[in-house]
Each structure stands twice: as C-alpha cells, then as structure tokens.
Amino acid sequence: MSRFVPSSDPSAKPVILQVIPSLDTGGAERTTLDVAAALVREGFTALVASRGGRLEKELADSGAELVRLNAASKSPRVMLSNVLVLRDLIRKRNVSLVHARSRAPAWSALSAASMADVPFVTTYHGIYNAGNPLKRFYNSVMIRADAVIANSQWTADHIAREYRRKPKRLVVIPRGVDLVTFDPAAIPPDNVAALRAKWGVTENDFVALLPGRLTRWKGQGVLIEAMALLKEKGTLGNARAIFAGDSQGRDDYEKELRAKIEQTGLSEHALIVGHVSDMATAYAASDVVISASTDPEAFGRVAAEGSAMAKPVIASDHGGARETVLTNVSGFLVPPGDARALAAALEKVIVTPPHGRVNMGMAGRAHIIRNYSRERMCSETIALYRSLIPA
Numbered sequence: 001m002s003r004f005v006p007s008s009d010p011s012a013k014p015v016i017l018q019v020i021p022s023l024d025t026g027g028a029e030r031t032t033l034d035v036a037a038a039l040v041r042e043g044f045t046a047l048v049a050s051r052g053g054r055l056e057k058e059l060a061d062s063g064a065e066l067v068r069l070n071a072a073s074k075s076p077r078v079m080l081s082n083v084l085v086l087r088d089l090i091r092k093r094n095v096s097l098v099h100a101r102s103r104a105p106a107w108s109a110l111s112a113a114s115m116a117d118v119p120f121v122t123t124y125h126g127i128y129n130a131g132n133p134l135k136r137f138y139n140s141v142m143i144r145a146d147a148v149i150a151n152s153q154w155t156a157d158h159i160a161r162e163y164r165r166k167p168k169r170l171v172v173i174p175r176g177v178d179l180v181t182f183d184p185a186a187i188p189p190d191n192v193a194a195l196r197a198k199w200g201v202t203e204n205d206f207v208a209l210l211p212g213r214l215t216r217w218k219g220q221g222v223l224i225e226a227m228a229l230l231k232e233k234g235t236l237g238n239a240r241a242i243f244a245g246d247s248q249g250r251d252d253y254e255k256e257l258r259a260k261i262e263q264t265g266l267s268e269h270a271l272i273v274g275h276v277s278d279m280a281t282a283y284a285a286s287d288v289v290i291s292a293s294t295d296p297e298a299f300g301r302v303a304a305e306g307s308a309m310a311k312p313v314i315a316s317d318h319g320g321a322r323e324t325v326l327t328n329v330s331g332f333l334v335p336p337g338d339a340r341a342l343a344a345a346l347e348k349v350i351v352t353p354p355h356g357r358v359n360m361g362m363a364g365r366a367h368i369i370r371n372y373s374r375e376r377m378c379s380e381t382i383a384l385y386r387s388l389i390p391a
Helices: 027-041 056-061 076-092 103-116 133-143 153-162 189-199 220-233 251-263 279-284 301-308 339-351 354-371 374-388
Strands: 015-019 045-050 065-068 095-100 120-124 147-150 170-172 206-211 239-244 270-274 288-291 313-316 331-334
Touching: 015 027, 015 076, 015 103, 027 045, 027 056, 027 374, 045 076, 056 065, 076 095, 076 103, 095 103, 095 374, 103 120, 103 133, 120 133, 120 153, 120 374, 147 153, 147 374, 153 170, 189 270, 189 279, 206 220, 206 279, 220 239, 220 251, 220 339, 239 279, 251 270, 279 301, 288 301, 288 339, 301 313, 301 354, 313 339, 331 339
Parallel strands: 015 045, 015 095, 045 065, 095 120, 120 147, 147 170, 206 239, 206 288, 239 270, 288 313, 313 331
Antiparallel strands: none
C-alpha cells in the first residue's frame, strides 16, 4: 500500500462533518481536532458530531463547531436515532463529506451519508478484535467507505489481512505530531524542574515515563515487573518510573498497580501521577519514554511524541511503533508483555552516557520531522476530501 500523495488542485471550500464518540484525550480525538483546525484555516466549515468532553474548548477555539450527539452509544435504538439526526444535519448544513472515526457512530454515519448521497470516509485508528463472525461484521463498517484511511502502513497491512472484502480505496495517512508543541527547545527549563519536583524526583534521578490511561493493555504492570527485575539485579540505581494517565473509572486496576508497586518494593521507584495536561513538558522531564502496550497500537502516539521530544523510546515490537522507532538508533523494540526484555532495554538506556542518549533522541526527532508532521497529515487528509467531493 503506497502512501497517499495529495493533489495540488484547489477546489471549492465545502462543509466537512467528522463523527467521533467523545472529545476526551486520545489519538483519534487529537487527530479530529487537528484536522478540524486545518479545515478552518483552509476556509472550510468544520463540524464535529460528538458527545463532547475535555477537548471541547480547544475545538471551539479552533473555529470548528461541536454538534452534540450521543455518538458513543452502542445501543441499536440510539444508533438508529443517530442516523436520522445525522441525515438531517447533512441536509440542513449542506455537508459535502462525512468522516467517521469509530465503529458505533460509523454505522450511523454510513447510513446517513448514503441517504444524503454524500461521500463517506473512515479512519482506522485502532486494531479491532474480531473473536466471532458477528464482531467481525460489526468491525467491517470501517471498510464500507468511499475511502478508508489507515493511520500507519502496519494498519493498512492489517486491514488487507483481516478482510476478504477489500475497501474501495485504502490510503495511508500516518498520524501527525504537532512539532511546535512537541519541540524540546520550546520547553522552559524552569517548567521541567518544577514538574520533576512535583513528581518528587531529583536532578540526578533517571526518569522512565510511561504515558497512557490506566488500562491493562497499556502495559503499566509490565514496566513495574521490569523495574523489579532491575532492582533484584542491583542495577536499578536512581531510576524512577512515572505513570502519567488517569484510570477513567478503572479504579480496581489502579489499586492493583499500587499494590504491585508496594509488593515489589518499588515505592520509591514508581509513581502514578494521574492525568498530565502538559505532555510536552512531561516528555522533556524524562530520560526515556516507554510504550509497553501488550496489544498492537495502530499508530502509537507516545512513541512518536517521545521521539519528537528528542527522547530515546522503548516500545513494544508491534503496530505502528515499528515505523516510528528506529531500532538501535532512536530506541529499542521489545517483545510485547516481556518484562525481562523490557528490563534489558531499559538497563541499556540507563547505562548509556548522556551524550549517547542525546544522539538517540535527536535521531528520533529527525525521523519524526521527516515523516510524521501534523501539517503533512492534515494536508493529505484535506486533499483526500477534495478528491472525493464532486466538483
């Protein structure tokens, strides 16, 4: 699957409707905001149908418009109701293209776009499990579009393997990183020092940062096990693990993690700090960034953002991280769920001299700048919209 190359032909400025369950923190949500803001800058009208959330204000500040919709519900009754709401919205606002970014709202959006006779686009933001034929059918809505965007080459390959039915059009548009926000030179040193102090780490401590909501597949438990192995070996030294993310209602899992930290004697070496709004400073305050997901991430925002911030990255060897992490150059890839392999990679980074870690980080940032900028993602997405909308 070749990467999508945009046309330079400028066409009319239509109304674009994106549909997503919520506007809380996440890769799909962030991409929605990035594209909406780019549309507004290009003179389009950008609508987002969603139940809303933490990022509502940022969406409004970009000039895009939130249309309140219970798009997260998987209830057949609500999904059917959403079909009619979206159909009427498309007609009333003269929407020219609908872009769905999740399965449940995609079913509603697909029907509404078909009724209104407008192009329909989906983005494969995640790898959906399909344990039975019914689940596979439910997932298949994401390929029932005029164009399907895969957010990495790995995702495109997964789609090709997963479905006998082939999409009408499958294009690769990787997730883009905001290189202005995620620029190590833009972070005031005082902000970094203040955040490290808040975490209770000293100037000489080595910080391993694992960002992500507290859920089992994000691999927080794997990093705790890896830290315990290094402690047992006597090579943990002054390393500290920082888990940045909230439980989002998974309180039992958070309690399990805290108990595991106590049981392994890592109370002074591991800290769960909750949601961090300023992730650029969090990356700047770390010495290595960890993405220990046990399930494949279609793109893997943490690995890309960590590299953009010129930090060595250790990531699980699957999903989009295989494209964003340059093995043994900008970081290391380890088998998913393998605490011993993660411990060995972490020890390598710990013993690497500071100048060596700087070289790894700069190699990673250069790779992200070349291939994964937000501007490139937005321009390719908008060009795809143009190619689908009738003149």
